[in-house]
Amino acid sequence: MKRTGIFFTYFQGERLKDFPGALEGLLDKPNVSYYDAVYGSRDGLFYLEPVAEHLLLKVHSKPMIESVKRTGDYQSALYSAGGTVQAAEEIHRGDIDNAFVFTAFGDHHAGRDFYHGMCYFNGAALAIAMLKEKGIKRFAIIDTDSHHGDGTRDIFRRDASVLHLCFCDQDYSDQYGKIDIKIPRRTSNEEYFAKMKQILIPRVEGFRPEYIFWEYGFDATKGEYGDKGINRDSHIKVAGLIKAAADEICKGRLIAILCGGSGRDTATYTIPRIISVFAELSDTFQLAECCQHITA
Ligand SMILES: [Zn+2]
Numbered sequence: 001m002k003r004t005g006i007f008f009t010y011f012q013g014e015r016l017k018d019f020p021g022a023l024e025g026l027l028d029k030p031n032v033s034y035y036d037a038v039y040g041s042r043d044g045l046f047y048l049e050p051v052a053e054h055l056l057l058k059v060h061s062k063p064m065i066e067s068v069k070r071t072g073d074y075q076s077a078l079y080s081a082g083g084t085v086q087a088a089e090e091i092h093r094g095d096i097d098n099a100f101v102f103t104a105f106g107d108h109h110a111g112r113d114f115y116h117g118m119c120y121f122n123g124a125a126l127a128i129a130m131l132k133e134k135g136i137k138r139f140a141i142i143d144t145d146s147h148h149g150d151g152t153r154d155i156f157r158r159d160a161s162v163l164h165l166c167f168c169d170q171d172y173s174d175q176y177g178k179i180d181i182k183i184p185r186r187t188s189n190e191e192y193f194a195k196m197k198q199i200l201i202p203r204v205e206g207f208r209p210e211y212i213f214w215e216y217g218f219d220a221t222k223g224e225y226g227d228k229g230i231n232r233d234s235h236i237k238v239a240g241l242i243k244a245a246a247d248e249i250c251k252g253r254l255i256a257i258l259c260g261g262s263g264r265d266t267a268t269y270t271i272p273r274i275i276s277v278f279a280e281l282s283d284t285f286q287l288a289e290c291c292q293h294i295t296a
């Protein structure tokens with residue numbers, strides 16, 4: 001059974017109003033650890049740490065950091081990205097195997113010298129900068145948010161140690177391991193899953209990363225602002241595929257980072273189920289029939 005860390009920060013906004021309550025059923029499991037930015041001193045909980053400024057400077061420019069300071073969201077942004085860095089540290093230390101990181105602001109529209117879409121700092125890039133200092137050499141980032149991960153692409157553009165696989169609105173591929181896979185509007189669940197299984201996962205397997213990051217945006221769900229036509233169960237099926245790949249390739253080292261998506265129902269439905277897939281507790285939440293074979 002895998003040991004899963006949940007890294008939680010508190011937010012404004014509608015989509016995560018049911019959390020952390022919606023995690024009930026997972027938090028008391030012996031292989032699930034909960035890291036909390038506010039209530040970390042309570043029994044059985046761990047503190048979530050903000051990201052350190054010296055690490056920020058390894059990824060983002062000083063003017064960009066100064067500009068985030070002027071938004072009024074700087075402290076929250078430090079905790080938001082800090083969850084991903086801490087998840088990577090805990091996995092590296094061997095305290096957990098995989099993680100789900102809630103973000104207040106994040107992640108993939110934060111580049112070296114720019115940000116937009118409320119993505120102030122790039123948690124995956126910061127975690128990779130930290131892991132590189134510890135001698136880790138190969139990383140894969142899978143981005144299933146509906147939009148192009150332009151910030152992540154900018155940071156790792158010429159860095160062949162990072163495979164960046166992005167489901168978005170274009171097809172692209174270069175010699176540095178930067179790949180976009182176009183997901184048209186009105187993609188069926190079957191087509192979506194087939195692209196993940198037949199195009200994306202073999203790329204990850206061929207690259208042999210030591211860590212896998214998954215930018216989990218659910219804005220491609222039907223009815224969302226990045227609607228590609230897929231249903232919410234597709235995200236859970238994808239979680240099963242990515243986890244199986246991580247287990248096979250890199251001893252299960254996998255960090256999911258919450259990206260875009262606005263629907264409260266979809267967040268409340270998918271996130272606990274994804275975490276239960278990661279922690280191999282799939283009987284905790286009833287899954288729709290379509291994905292039971294994935295998590296069995
Ligand atoms: Zn998006």
Ligand SMILES: [Zn+2]
Pocket residue numbers: 147148149166167168169179180181
């Ligand atoms: Zn892309």
